[in-house]
Amino acid sequence: MSAQLQPSSPIQVRSRGSSEYFQPRFLRNAWYVAMWSEDLKPGALVERTILNESIVFYRREDGTVAALTNQCPHRFVPLDKGKLLPGDRIRCPYHGLEFDGTGKCVHNPHGNGAIPSGMNTRSWPVLEKHTCLWIWMGDREPDPSQIPDYSVIDKADPAHATKRDRIIVKAHVQLVADNLLDLSHGIYLHDGLLANEDSANSEITAVEEGNCVIVHRSAKGVQLVGLHREYWPHDTYTVDKFSSIRWTAPSYLLLTQGACLPGDTRDNAVGYYGIHLLTPETERTTHYHFMAVRFNVQTDPGANDELSAKIAKNRRYAFAEQDAPIIEAQQRVLDSKGGKLNPTLMIVDLGPARCKRILERLLEQD
Numbered sequence: 016m017s018a019q020l021q022p023s024s025p026i027q028v029r030s031r032g033s034s035e036y037f038q039p040r041f042l043r044n045a046w047y048v049a050m051w052s053e054d055l056k057p058g059a060l061v062e063r064t065i066l067n068e069s070i071v072f073y074r075r076e077d078g079t080v081a082a083l084t085n086q087c088p089h090r091f092v093p094l095d096k097g098k099l100l101p102g103d104r105i106r107c108p109y110h111g112l113e114f115d116g117t118g119k120c121v122h123n124p125h126g127n128g129a130i131p132s133g134m135n136t137r138s139w140p141v142l143e144k145h146t147c148l149w150i151w152m153g154d155r156e157p158d159p160s161q162i163p164d165y166s167v168i169d170k171a172d173p174a175h176a177t178k179r180d181r182i183i184v185k186a187h188v189q190l191v192a193d194n195l196l197d198l199s200h201g202i203y204l205h206d207g208l209l210a211n212e213d214s215a216n217s218e219i220t221a222v223e224e225g226n227c228v229i230v231h232r233s234a235k236g237v238q239l240v241g242l243h244r245e246y247w248p249h250d251t252y253t254v255d256k257f258s259s260i261r262w263t264a265p266s267y268l269l270l271t272q273g274a275c276l277p278g279d280t281r282d283n284a285v286g287y288y289g290i291h292l293l294t295p296e297t298e299r300t301t302h303y304h305f306m307a308v309r310f311n312v313q314t315d316p317g318a319n320d321e322l323s324a325k326i327a328k329n330r331r332y333a334f335a336e337q338d339a340p341i342i343e344a345q346q347r348v349l350d351s352k353g354g355k356l357n358p359t360l361m362i363v364d365l366g367p368a369r370c371k372r373i374l375e376r377l378l379e380q381d
């Protein structure tokens with residue numbers, strides 16, 4: 016395997032001094048994807064556990080989103096088991112207290128109706144952007160400009176986008192991010208589907224830009240991989256191919272994967288953007304949101320729906336049936352040692368090593 020190191024600044028790939036594999040806590044002053052926008056229908060109460068906190072989401076009558084700690088302050092019954100009432104109020108299913116979208120109790124059906132002080136549940140800021148609901152669970156003022164740029168979703172022709180999907184991986188978010196940052200695993204876990212033997216012969220570079228790490232892989236004169244042949248417009252399958260995955264702290268990833276005829280410019284490449292948005296549910300479970308958007312494709316319009324469905328199905332299979340079992344097994348080994356294992360690193364770990372360094376710095380400031 017030829018792997019060329021071209022870092023933007025000197026980097027040492029080495030085992031970290033710390034005996035803890037994971038960061039001790041999650042970054043709180045950051046936006047996390049709670050769910051795809053379309054998964055919160057008007058009139059519905061939807062629960063998501065995020066950073067160990069159960070939260071109930073619903074749409075107000077004006078379409079904006081309320082997010083409340085999913086716990087009635089009376090006797091702690093989850094509010095998502097209750098009912099959404101006119102006027103953006105949520106009614107607890109147990110004794111009927113009602114709360115508004117700020118978490119304030121606004122109605123007590125018992126006695127003289129007085130509302131004891133402190134009868135509130137916490138509300139959380141939510142913004143809707145790039146077809147996602149983003150929640151802020153930090154103590155600092157939420158900064159909308161910190162929502163990462165996923166305008167590729169907004170600009171996409173819907174005919175070239177796969178469905179918005181989600182799985183839960185039973186592992187720490189960092190293990191899932193490491194998996195995506197180091198695409199060398201594709202040859203072994205996704206052979207024939209997302210990668211092939213030629214994928215090993217890639218040049219790898221890792222670049223750090225602010226709170227981002229971008230890992231590039233490229234290879235010339237190699238065979239096009241199975242899934243990409245579905246929309247490849249030429250007769251030959253010998254191509255120049257590239258992938259570039261951008262990680263933005265704490266856990267957003269954007270993959271650009273394309274191929275062109277040998278010697279051709281990348282402007283003529285066809286491929287897709289892989290959107291991967293990771294949100295910690297707990298220390299051992301991760302919400303993994305994903306979709307893909309094809310670029311520069313010239314497929315028959317009548318074939319687009321079927322093609323999108325096929326890509327979505329295969330990618331879900333790759334993540335849920337090929338990646339997740341390995342990541343979860345890795346988690347079990349780490350847990351059996353109390354998380355105190357130091358990995359022995361190699362060149363393919365350039366990206367993950369840099370991300371850990373950025374996360375450590377951000378956690379100190381959090």
Ligand code: FES
Pocket residue numbers: 087088089090091092107108109110111112
């Ligand atoms: S537990 Fe909610 S009103 Fe009593």
Ligand SMILES: [Fe+2]
Pocket residue numbers: 194200201204205333334338
């Ligand atoms: Fe994978």
